[in-house]
Amino acid sequence: MGQPLDDAALDTIFRTARTYNGYDDTPVTEDDVRAIYDLIKMGPTSANQQPARFVWVLGDEAKEKLAATASDTNADKIRKAPASVVIGMDLDFHEQLPWLFPHTDAKSWFKTEEALRESAFRNSSLQGAYFIIAARALGWDTGPMSGFDPDKVNAAFFGDQPRVRVNFISTFGKGDPSTIFDRSPRPEFETFGRIE
Template sequence: MGTPLDDAGLDTIFRTARTFNGYTDQPVTEADIRKIYDLLKMGPTSANQQPARFVWCTSDAAKEKLAQCASGTNPDKIRQAPASVVIGMDENFHEELPWLFPHTDAKSWFTGDADKRKEHAFRNSSLQGAYFIIAARAIGLDTGPMSGFDPEQVNAAFFGDEPNVKVNFISTLGHGDPETIFDRSPRPEFEKFNRIV
């Protein structure tokens, strides 16, 4: 059993953490990126599928390529952030299951069923995208997840040689500038969307 986090830890990950629209000039390093991945990969996925594929955009050229795929105010957010990440999903994740989940022949559960693979890839890469946000917060960084982009453009730009990989969502990453956040939107009370049966 794990040790419960104290209030400061819960604040860092959930209660006072925010989605940022802009960042300070402090860089995101390769060491930061590797730290985030080494945490997020430990989060559970069905049969340890690990379908998420991450492209970390840190160069101006890579950020510009991603910005060209985004809409609304997102292009400037991407250009100005120290880093951005494309969270993709490998719809052929089952090819990796023999070593990721060696307890049984899990690959056979998905062979020949593209719709089932797509469903599982989306669900579990979404989980991994959420783990990315939590891991970034846990090491003192902030994120700006977004869905305002053209998925076909992103796929062509970043996964053109991997047609089995599709984008799920994208996010900026850095040390958040408090001046760029909005007032917190409402959060529902337990009774609004929960039932205990």
């Protein structure tokens, strides 16, 4: 059974965490990336689908390749960040279900392309959110973005996997506080929620 996190942890993950547009020079290592992934994979997805496919961008050549797919502002952020991640979604995730969800024949649930697309998008989006939470929990800051050309990202990073498509991308590292905007409004519960 879970226990409530203390205020410091809640601040780190949610309340004082921010979207960063720039970072200091602290490097992100392969060990750091693996530690983030080891948390991401524990987050729930429907029938343990795990449809997200991650390309961790650490090297200068890979950064330039990703920057070439992004809008001018985002391209500069990618080039300057110590790391980025391309979060893709595998439209053939169901092929992995016999070992990921061995309790039943879950693969047979996905008989249409529409069902595959919808589930891959929904669950890879969850995994992308788990990335943000995991990175923050381990002391990193993130800069998720959608200002890029998806066809260019797919060609550059998933060209050998035509059934994998980009969902979104994010920079990450140790955030530079001078690069954040004032916090945008956050609605009160009643604005977008109700209890029935």
